[in-house]
Amino acid sequence: MQDFDFYNPTRIVFGKERLGELDSLIPADARVLVLFGGGSVKRTGTLDKVLAGLGERTVFQFGGIEPNPHFETLMKAVALVREEKIDFLLAVGGGSVMDGTKFVAAAACFEGDEASLLRHGFASMPVERALPLGTVVTLPATGSEMNCGGVISHEGGKWPFTCPLLYPAFSFLDPTLTYSLPPRQVANGIVDAFVHVAEQYVTYPANARVQDRSAEGILRTLIEIGPETLAKPEDYEARANLVWAATSALNGYIGAGVPQDWSTHMIGHELTALFGIDHGQSLAVVLPSLWHLRKAQKGEKLLQYAERVWDITDGTADERIEKAISRTRAFFESLGVKTRLSGYGVKAEQIDDVVAALQAHGMVALSEHGDMTPDDCRQVLEDAFAEPK
Ligand code: NZQ
Numbered sequence: 001m002q003d004f005d006f007y008n009p010t011r012i013v014f015g016k017e018r019l020g021e022l023d024s025l026i027p028a029d030a031r032v033l034v035l036f037g038g039g040s041v042k043r044t045g046t047l048d049k050v051l052a053g054l055g056e057r058t059v060f061q062f063g064g065i066e067p068n069p070h071f072e073t074l075m076k077a078v079a080l081v082r083e084e085k086i087d088f089l090l091a092v093g094g095g096s097v098m099d100g101t102k103f104v105a106a107a108a109c110f111e112g113d114e115a116s117l118l119r120h121g122f123a124s125m126p127v128e129r130a131l132p133l134g135t136v137v138t139l140p141a142t143g144s145e146m147n148c149g150g151v152i153s154h155e156g157g158k159w160p161f162t163c164p165l166l167y168p169a170f171s172f173l174d175p176t177l178t179y180s181l182p183p184r185q186v187a188n189g190i191v192d193a194f195v196h197v198a199e200q201y202v203t204y205p206a207n208a209r210v211q212d213r214s215a216e217g218i219l220r221t222l223i224e225i226g227p228e229t230l231a232k233p234e235d236y237e238a239r240a241n242l243v244w245a246a247t248s249a250l251n252g253y254i255g256a257g258v259p260q261d262w263s264t265h266m267i268g269h270e271l272t273a274l275f276g277i278d279h280g281q282s283l284a285v286v287l288p289s290l291w292h293l294r295k296a297q298k299g300e301k302l303l304q305y306a307e308r309v310w311d312i313t314d315g316t317a318d319e320r321i322e323k324a325i326s327r328t329r330a331f332f333e334s335l336g337v338k339t340r341l342s343g344y345g346v347k348a349e350q351i352d353d354v355v356a357a358l359q360a361h362g363m364v365a366l367s368e369h370g371d372m373t374p375d376d377c378r379q380v381l382e383d384a385f386a387e388p389k
């Protein structure tokens, strides 16, 4: 096992109808900004419940944070925060709203060029202060509710950031607030959580048994409850398990002390930025092909994955690995998420644009070994493009 620090200060408030407890978690004299997306929280009544939970506090609202949130949109919220001397942020929405809120929390306290905060990748943002924030989750997927990272769109790219000051102070996970999600977003969330686990697990062995068994438990849970919760969106138990699986997939616990490989995410971000493919969909396209082409580097963990997640024990090592990859692809497809790039209207010649974007964004040494070149990414995308003949 590798050395690690594990720190996660986010309080999780899990369960139905608990938004009344907001009152006890935010200072009584706080000036609160509630941030949300394109309007789903108004239609579903979630915003009203949040406002009721905030009681007599001074509350401002900022709506219109779009999926894959844009820097320019968020800077309008930063201006409002500064103008109104807001001192607590409350994100009500999915990953885009939560990530956007984290960015606002840091940018509002930063005195330099706020866009520069997006240029530090997986190294911490150089900020000394950020506003405290909480979240009310309406879409189980990203894990943003219990981690300190986010992804912001700017100048045609998607820029990841991280900073320990940006852990939410609390996150409300009420599975019933997610019942209104369209099936496409539920399926995207299942795939996103699955791939978060995969990128912290399918690397090379580190003899990290708790992390491995926990990762396998989350993957098996997603395989079990994914179809159930899609078929019965208002089955509380199935949805509750999806919500906690998604949070557990990216709150740092399974990733402590193990090698990680975020290549699928980095390639997927370019697909979203260039072609508008949803985050979850982009991952479903990349992961199976990436595994197929990186069998040499990931062989041992792919075999472990085949046996412990899919119960595949027959055949040669290569047959077992290929079977596990096919089962993964078939699982994503069974949720209604297409796994071929051509299925999203992308043309073969546009693969060049993706490779150029990866290069422009410095994504030239990806993977757990740092040995994945733009040319390797091209091969992954070519493999992912169309059905094999
Ligand atoms: O904007 P509204 O009207 O709220 O509609 C949203 C949006 O259109 C809708 N929605 C959310 N909750 C709903 C609902 N519709 C009906 N009922 C509800 N209860 O869903 C749509 C998608 O929302 P979005 O927040 O964009 O989706 P998601 O949660 O998948 O977040 C994706 C973003 O998170 C980033 C992605 O890159 C992407 O920008 N990620 C953040 C991570 C993190 N912070 O750790 C890790 C992830 O890998 C990911 O990269």
Ligand code: ZN
Binding pocket: 142, 192, 196, 265, 279
């Ligand atoms: Zn993701």
